[in-house]
Amino acid sequence: MATVTLDCSGLRCPQPILKIAAKSAELKSGDLLEVSADCPTFEKDVRQWCDRTKKTLMWVKDDGGGKKRCQIQF
Amino acid sequence: MKKRITIDPITRLEGHGKIEIFLDDSGNVEKTYFQVPELRGFEVFSIGRPAEEMPRITPKICGVCPTTHHICSTKALDDLFKVEPPPAAKKLRELMYSAFMLEDHTLHFFFLGGPDFVVGPSAPAAERNILGVISKVGLDIAGKVIKLRRECRDVITHFGGRVIHPVCGLPGGISKPLKEEDRLKIVAVAKNGVEFAQFALKIFEDVVLKNKDYVDLVTGDVYKHSTYYMGLVDKNNKVNFYDGDIRVVTPEGKEFARFRPADYLDHITERVEPWSYVKFPYLKNVGWKGFVDGIGSGVFRVAPLARLNAADGMATPLAQAEYERMYATLGGKPVHNTLAFHWARLIEALYAAERMLELAQDREITDTHVRNIPTAIPAEGIGVVEAPRGTLFHHYKTDKNGIITEANLIVATVNNAAAICMSIEKAAKSLIREGKVSDGLLNMVEMAFRAYDPCFACATHTLSGKTALFINIYDSNGNITDTIGSE
Numbered sequence: 001m002a003t004v005t006l007d008c009s010g011l012r013c014p015q016p017i018l019k020i021a022a023k024s025a026e027l028k029s030g031d032l033l034e035v036s037a038d039c040p041t042f043e044k045d046v047r048q049w050c051d052r053t054k055k056t057l058m059w060v061k062d063d064g065g066g067k068k069r070c071q072i073q074f
Numbered sequence: 075m076k077k078r079i080t081i082d083p084i085t086r087l088e089g090h091g092k093i094e095i096f097l098d099d100s101g102n103v104e105k106t107y108f109q110v111p112e113l114r115g116f117e118v119f120s121i122g123r124p125a126e127e128m129p130r131i132t133p134k135i136c137g138v139c140p141t142t143h144h145i146c147s148t149k150a151l152d153d154l155f156k157v158e159p160p161p162a163a164k165k166l167r168e169l170m171y172s173a174f175m176l177e178d179h180t181l182h183f184f185f186l187g188g189p190d191f192v193v194g195p196s197a198p199a200a201e202r203n204i205l206g207v208i209s210k211v212g213l214d215i216a217g218k219v220i221k222l223r224r225e226c227r228d229v230i231t232h233f234g235g236r237v238i239h240p241v242c243g244l245p246g247g248i249s250k251p252l253k254e255e256d257r258l259k260i261v262a263v264a265k266n267g268v269e270f271a272q273f274a275l276k277i278f279e280d281v282v283l284k285n286k287d288y289v290d291l292v293t294g295d296v297y298k299h300s301t302y303y304m305g306l307v308d309k310n311n312k313v314n315f316y317d318g319d320i321r322v323v324t325p326e327g328k329e330f331a332r333f334r335p336a337d338y339l340d341h342i343t344e345r346v347e348p349w350s351y352v353k354f355p356y357l358k359n360v361g362w363k364g365f366v367d368g369i370g371s372g373v374f375r376v377a378p379l380a381r382l383n384a385a386d387g388m389a390t391p392l393a394q395a396e397y398e399r400m401y402a403t404l405g406g407k408p409v410h411n412t413l414a415f416h417w418a419r420l421i422e423a424l425y426a427a428e429r430m431l432e433l434a435q436d437r438e439i440t441d442t443h444v445r446n447i448p449t450a451i452p453a454e455g456i457g458v459v460e461a462p463r464g465t466l467f468h469h470y471k472t473d474k475n476g477i478i479t480e481a482n483l484i485v486a487t488v489n490n491a492a493a494i495c496m497s498i499e500k501a502a503k504s505l506i507r508e509g510k511v512s513d514g515l516l517n518m519v520e521m522a523f524r525a526y527d528p529c530f531a532c533a534t535h536t537l538s539g540k541t542a543l544f545i546n547i548y549d550s551n552g553n554i555t556d557t558i559g560s561e
Contacts, residue, residue, distance in 0.1 A: 013244070013249075014126055014244045014245060014246070014447075014448065015124070015126055017447055017448060018124075018125075018126050018155070018245070018448060018452075018476055019476075021155070021448055021449055021450065021451060021452075021476075022451060022452065022474060022475045022476050024451070025451045025474050045447055048447040049447045049449060052446075052447055052449050053449045
């Protein structure tokens with residue numbers, strides 16, 4: 001089980017989600033993807049994405065300064 | 075003695091072009107060339123860009139129809155990321171697009187094509203323009219035209235985020251929902267649009283249809299080609315600008331093909347000529363027989379008249395009535411008279427306004443669910459819309475990270491490129507005899523391309539990877555002192 005990080009700082013909707021979708025091809029079941037982003041809709045988008053793809057959103061943390069971090073289990 | 079006539083630049087179009095006319099020893103036209111000397115090259119420099127940037131990159135192809143490229147590119151991303159937009163998002167996109175079609179068709183009729191009729195095909199060049207139109211029709215009507223275009227641009231700006239080059243389209247939807255108070259404002263704009271389009275058709279009737287000389291010009295043989303026609307149609311075979319299947323009809327008006335946009339490469343292919351940067355698409359299943367018309371030639375036409383010929387009617391009542399009137403007047407379907415593109419364009423403007431009103435009055439359009447999140451790994455996506463100037467294709471291939479590896483754009487005007495060349499040659503051969511040429515006659519040659527409302531800013535792409543660019547350096551007396559060539 002690997003933990004992979006993805007920095008989407010500076011990217012605006014829909015780019016962080018598209019990066020997650022593209023990255024998901026490389027991940028196996030059980031792998032963790034930790035994503036940080038500063039897009040205002042990031043949390044909402046990632047929740048929807050996890051819901052639609054049946055992935056587990058482990059947590060979302062507010063790092064301050066408009067930046068959020070989340071962890072998704074595949 | 076042989077003579078060469080050059081019209082450079084040609085005028086009242088989007089983009090740049092020139093016409094070369096070669097006369098034989100008797101002063102009759104031997105050959106014409108319609109050349110597009112500008113080069114864009116978006117298909118090449120899009121490679122390596124993230125796919126999601128394409129709806130922001132491709133509108134820069136053109137300052138006139140960026141909305142078309144934006145929406146087409148966004149649809150290509152829907153397909154690329156395999157995500158279906160929610161119903162409200164589709165309606166919002168189509169609403170914005172209808173406002174654009176109304177505004178753009180108005181631009182062509184009053185600013186580009188209209189001066190040939192309102193001011194006159196042989197009027198002095200200095201008067202054959204929008205100012206000449208204003209002096210003929212009066213300031214009140216000019217004010218109406220400007221007001222309508224401004225209101226439509228405001229609607230586009232509301233959704234697109236800025237006046238040109240919109241940024242609202244996202245794979246799977248659109249960036250923001252429509253508020254009720256804004257919906258009501260758009261209803262008012264659309265109602266005005268319907269009135270305006272009817273008014274424009276009345277002007278066409280008064281200026282063109284009640285003038286025997288113009289009717290003879292429209293229905294005569296000088297501007298006539300019997301070709302295939304292509305356009306997007308809905309499930310009832312009615313004209314649709316935003317979505318549907320592509321339908322092709324024969325020169326006799328029979329259905330030749332009806333296919334999904336994703337299958338376009340099975341039906342359309344392109345060829346190049348050494349004398350132009352424009353490619354020449356033709357129907358693959360008919361074949362290229364040269365710049366000739368008829369059922370055996372794969373040359374086809376797109377844009378307003380072609381869309382009406384390719385469809386079984388209009389999806390809105392007022393436009394349908396005008397559609398029926400046009401075909402009754404011109405002797406039934408299909409109409410091959412190139413100048414009838416102007417009439418068809420105004421019927422489409424009415425359809426765009428009516429459709430805009432329908433959509434703005436649809437309460438579902440204010441639903442706040444306007445975006446579905448993409449989940450698929452990207453690979454390949456195709457988007458198609460009907461641009462004011464014809465069917466527009468955006469086709470992208472990406473690697474698994476969504477980086478563009480291949481882009482193919484068949485831009486609306488390109489589809490008409492072969493027909494435009496044929497129209498110009500036929501008009502030149504019919505109008506220029508025994509070396510007698512005047513400014514008015516040359517303008518009537520230009521009218522042959524102008525009816526198509528071509529946009530060559532959109533239409534040209536790199537062919538060999540090398541640009542045939544030469545830089546001439548002039549001295550203070552205007553003499554060329556050096557030429558630097560890139561080939």
